[in-house]
Amino acid sequence: MSFLAARSSFLRASRGFATAAAPKKQSNLPLYLIGAGTAGIAGYYYLNLQDAKPKQEKSPLDPENFKDFKLKKIKPYNHNTSEFVFELPNNEASLLPVASCLIVKSSDPEALKDSKGKPIIRPYTPISPSDLPGELTLLVKKYDNGNASKHIHSLKEGDTLSIKGPIPKWPWKMNEFDQVALIGGGSGITPLYQILTHALTSPTNTTRFTLLFSNVTSADILLKPELDALQSKFPDNLKVVYCLDKPPTTNEGEEEWKGPKGYVGKEVVKEFVAGPELGEKLKVFVCGPPGQVEAIAGKKAGMKQGELGGVLKELGYTEDQVYKF
Structure with missing residues (x-):
């Protein structure tokens, strides 16, 4: 091989080696994107923290003043x-x-x-x-x-x-009782409804509730859609029993009401409410017109509970098992 040919071959080989060995220059775009993304996330949380209101600690209501x-x-x-x-x-x-x-x-x-x-x-x-x-x-x-x-x-x-x-009123504690009976009449449903909505919507609730709700006519039943919705959503933890003094009738005069009729008496309580033998695992809450409360659980003594009486006492329930709103 001539000197010139050898030199030419050497130069070609050298260029090829240099091209293969030289490190390829990498793009900084991924780093820019990561940095921009991090900054965006930080900015998002910063803005949200700026907009977030502090947790409310105090009620706008005043227990001491109107x-x-x-x-x-x-x-x-x-x-x-x-x-x-x-x-x-x-x-x-x-x-x-x-x-x-x-x-x-x-x-x-x-x-x-x-x-x-x-x-x-x-x-x-x-x-x-x-x-x-x-x-x-x-x-x-x-x-x-x-x-x-x-x-x-x-x-x-x-x-x-x-x-x-x-x-x-009553300091509710989740799952303090296995069974809770709520006996109400008319607008006395509101404190019972307060307990139900609070307890049933908690994912930790295991207490089973029975509501006996008495009214004069079906048109007088307050919060019925809401109570029916709760019963449908929590069928294992709530049973609602409506009682009417004057049930509706059909055009032929035949009664179409299938629930209990008349006042909440011994038979209704015995049929739907857990027995007093459950002891401290049972609580019965009562709220309604004074006459109904007296007939079911005895008369209240002003703001105090008063002695237990009425249907619940006759059936063997104790004062510790009953609370009158």
Whole structure:
């Protein structure tokens, strides 16, 4: 091989070796994308943290003093009952503990007084969830001889009602009881409904509930769609039994009502409520018109429970097993 040919071959080999050995320059695009993504995520969380409101620690209600709250909306419920939706300031929730109630009176000190000139106050249990922001709903039945209920029904949207609370009643503890019976009548359903919605919607609940709810006619049954929905959703933990004093009839005069008829008496309680032999694993809550409460569990002594009496005492239940709202 001539010198020139050898040199040419050497140069070609050298160029090929250099081309193969030289490291390939890599793009920085993936690093830029990763950096941009990280910055985007950080920015997202930063903005959300900036917008997030601090956890509400205190109720806008005052347990020591009456405060005026604006009536935001009135929603007729049936022939003598309406939902009154009050506005809570700063879109806050009521944070009412279960079970508790409120006390209301007129915002006008001259509008609602008793025969002695003292303000008339009445307790009500809200039906709205305690964590619902911005609203508090009272379900109020208008009674012919009920001064407070007539006053509330006279309110118009934009008016105010003076409210104090919460007033603690029974300190509910999840799964404290295996069986709970709720016996209510008329608008006395509200504290029982408060317990049901709180307990049943908790994923940890194991307590089984039976609700005996008595009314005059089917048109008087309050919260029936809501109660039926709860029973449908939690069939293993809730049984609802409606009792009517005046059941509906067909055109032929034959009764079409298949539930218990008349007042809640011994037979109804024996059929649907767990027996007193369960001891501390059972609790019976009672709420309704004073006459019904007295017939079922004995008369209350003002704000105190009073002695156990009525149907429940006759059937062997003890004072520790019964609570009267």
